[in-house]
Amino acid sequence: MKKLLSGVAFAALLTPLVAGAQKKCGHEYLMDKIYADPGMRATYEQHKKLAILKDEAAAKSTQSTAAYEIPVVVHIVLNQSQINSIGGTQGILKRIDSQLVVLNRDFQKMNGDSTRIPAVFKPLYGNANILFSLAHRKPNGTSTPGYEIITTSQSAFNGLGGTIGSQFACSNVKYTATGGAAAWNTAKYLNIWVCNFTDNQLLGIAFPKYLVTDFFLPAEEMGVVINYQAFGKRTIPTVTNDPYISGIDKGRTTTHEIGHFLGLEHIWGEQPNCSDDDGINDTPQQDDANGGCPGQNTVYANCTSSAGGEMWMNYMDYVDDGCMVMFSKGQVTRMHTTYPSTLTPDPSIFQWPTELLSVELENQFDVYPNPTNGKININFATAPGTLQRIEVTNVMGQKVYEQNATPNTAIYNIDISDKSKGIYFVQCQFSEGKVTRKIVVE
Ligand SMILES: [Zn+2]
Known part of the structure; x- marks a missing residue:
């Protein structure tokens, strides 16, 4: 039985679809494609058996599961009118920040709405113990805020297919040749692409590692792609430029898709009936998806x-964002057994680069007067496009001043005349790296 969804599909003959109930995830499409081909299906079923065996071995092991920290890069790939529609760069940054907060709560058993878990399932509420942090180094070692904004000429991407690469899982958004953004080393970074889909019912799609190892699809497509109107969490109270899909505004699409990325299936399994399940030992066998937002004590017979x-x-069902509130412990085990073969930890990605860079950067600006009474001017020959931040530190390395770069600004006036006399360091953080100048305050 397909609760709510089928009712809505029927009602659609008479009335427009209810926005909150039309959500769809590209994982269903992938599975349809795999199940339609006997060879692919056999390979997938073998993969699933092995995953269950790994879970069983992990459950018997006494090893503690340390916290995982996953470096994230967000590729925002939108056209100018879409960027404007969500509040420009500021709107984008708000979405990225709020999305990271949601992920870190959901994957660390800290989501406040867990009070909605019915008593019977509370003992199964799992802690994935995964921390998501924006990357601070690009694959080439230079600095990054952990996201990039690509203004594309494409108004939408074919969410399920593509014309390049694997032609699976929104491949066009993953290549610059088709107006997208190339992945960063998918062995180390979790790549999140955010774009508009041609199919406006599609919320997101994941490309997990097993598609590479078992089906020989390109590793540079690993990651998740999220509908830009389902990415991040709506600001409360609602502000202008906050257009989200109704009911899909709490960042749970990304939680769900990262669940797939780390080896989870939909909670009802791959077939819309009771002939299969999700291969997880503590989620009740379920026939099909649920939608909308059932009342807290609603019981649908399994x-x-x-x-x-x-x-x-559960995050792996299809209910609205405000109603999905948990991973089970069994799902956490699956994510932990999937992680090591998916990503290779590289802690340096979280550190800002500190090395001095090119002479060209060194000569890009003047800091004067020096010595100074504390009122300092930083003059750039031209407004630096890659400047991100200016900081002043004392000889102990303590930060005494900081400000973010302002677009199209070539002159910055800094006042640290209220600080004690002595030696200070003015640090200009560019995307390429950091340049430091010593100044003396007298
Ligand atoms: Zn899904």
Whole structure:
């Protein structure tokens, strides 16, 4: 039985679709494609068996599961009118920041709405212990804020297919030749692409590692792609330029897709009936997706009529963002057994580069007067496009002043005349790296 969804599909003959109930995830398309081909299906079923065996071995092991920190790069790939529609660069930054907060709560068992978990499922509430942090180094070692904004000429990307690469899972957004953005080393970074989909019912799609190892698809497509109107969390109270898909405004599409990226299936399995399940030992067997936002104590009978019914409040079902509130412990085990073969930790990615860079950068600006009474001018020959931040530190390395770069600004006036006399360092952080100048305050 397909709760709410089928009812809405039927009602659609008479009335427009209810926005909150039309959500769709590209994982279904991938599975349809795999199940339609006997060879691919056999390969997938073998993959699933092995994943279950790994889970069982992990459950028996006494090894503690340390926290994982995953470096994230967000590729925003939108055209100018889409960028404007969500509040320009500021709107984009708000979405990225709020999305990271949501992920870190959901994957660390810290989401406040976990109070909605019914008593019968509370003992199964799992802590994935995964921390997501924006990358501070690009693959070539230079600095990055952890995102890039690509203004594309494309108004939408074919979410399920593509014309380049694997032609799976929104491949066009992953290549510059088709108006997208190339992945950063997918062995080390979690790449999140944010774009508009041609199919406006599609919320997101994941490309997990097994597509590379088992089906020989290109590794440079690993990651998740998210509908830009489902990315981040809506500001409350609602502000202008905050257009989200109704009900899909709490950042849970990205939580769900990263679940797929780390080896999870939809909670009902791959077939819309009770003939299969998700291969996770503690999620009740469920026939199909649930949608909308069921009342907290709603019980939908599951395939085995066990207590509590279906775990529709799970992140891997299709309910609205405000109603999906948990991963189970069994799902956490699956994510932990999938992680090591998916990403190779590289802690240096989280550190800002500190090395001095090219002479060209060194000569790009003057800091004067020096010595100074504390009122300092920083003059750039031309407004530096890659300047991100200016900081002043004392000889102890303590920050005494900081400001973010302002677009199209060539002159910065800094006042640290209230600080004690002595030696200070003015640091200009460019995307290419940091340049430091010593000044003396007298
Ligand atoms: Zn999904």
